[in-house]
Amino acid sequence: MDLREAISEHVNDGMTVALEGFTHLIPFAAGHELIRQGRRELTLVRMTPDLIYDQLIGMGCARKLIFSYGGNPGVGSLHRFRDAVEHGWPQPLEIVEHSHAGLANAYAAGAADLPFAVLRGYAGTDLATHNELVSFVDCPFTGESLSAVRAVTPDVTIVHAQRADRHGNVQLWGLAGVQKEAVLAASAAIVTVEEVVDELEARPHSVILPAFTIAAVCHVPGGAHPSYAAGYSTRDNDFYSAWDDISRDRDRFLEWMREHVLEGAEVPA
């Protein structure tokens, strides 16, 4: 399926949308398509907003962000995310923040169709005070006080993977992040892939998402750049460093987005 059609068919303004991929396999091309189609008022969910949500937030697509680490890994700040939280530009951004363990478990609960997940952590921190999706429960067996996080159930989850077969079964390998949980927690899933093959081959550390769990598979080679797809590309660390300068200034950011995203030309992998 064409990525443009898949986004247009499945993602509406105001929806809760998760684009997952923990450093690896981040679905940048799909995020850019959301921006080109001018989606608004989205609730965006992602453990690490990364550059892709910095771009969506800076382009005014998001009303709310559910996340657990909002930095540019190894580089520093996400300037568009900071500008939205600190100055309300281009619009105010409501934030709901977890720890990594909290949000990973919230996806897992969503995938299991459970209302909440149980973990340690959060106790004694200010995170629980500022997040209505975190509470505490007593273990019915030992009486230990544990933290509870409400399940995350996106309307749509979008991920990038290495391969799909012609039936629409998807295979991804390498650092698999929280993609399986995010796909299974969602009402609908869109997957962009590097390659469509006749038959999937067994691979170490591979995750299979059966066709019946996915609404649309789109062939988008290089769709994770500047993140990467193990076996196809490497992480463009230079671009992650360069983004610090590009994103610092509002005008420069807008000019970059106009040139590289809005006017259609995908950044070459």
Added chain:
Amino acid sequence: MSVDEAAALEVSPQELMTINAARELRDGQVCLVGVGPPNAAANLARRLQAPDCVLVYESGAIGAQPVRLPLSIGDDDLADTALELVSVPEMFNYWIGGGRIDVGFLGAAQIDPHANLNTTVIGGYEAPKVRLPGAGGAPEIAACAGSVIVIARHSPRVFVERLDFVTSLAHKRAQTVVITDLGVLRPGADAELELVAVHPDVEPADVQEATGWELRIADPLERTEAPSEHEVRELRDLRASAGR
């Protein structure tokens, strides 16, 4: 030593912290590594006294042996060299939450007298002066690792009596050490941080001046060994390998 060699050994505050943090790691320990200075310290330790230290990255790589210094915790080099790759929920539930990490490294924008950490906001939460990246894996690392090494620059803005936001709570069971560009702090009897060592050419008064509360100073106070030529060269070589 020639004048040139002496000049080459002048280390930056960042290098001084990284080298002292690397010295804390023992060979064979299972070490959870975060982005930034901890990443450099753990990989430096692997080149020095702890070649068999098991590096775990929260992205899911267990037993990673990166050749280059990775920029992010999810670089391809980590996944390619790892003994095992696991999903993020598995990483946090079985490996970190399950208590299998000996040493966790943490950084902080603010640290209080009990080594609680803030990586969330400077100023009020609703209208922050500076919005920081947030929690990431830190709260669970602080709660579940056997010991925690905190790396932070020493200044009154960082070492504050009261945090603007408590992101990670120092766990009572964990052994904590705080490595700064001025010295080394460890919790005393009632868990309040105490200055236990200063770096060469640093006086206790310098550390007090850079600390936002009345600092307890150990007696006797130790002095850390100056970074050796070997340590400095290995660190610079490691840094030169970064970013490709």
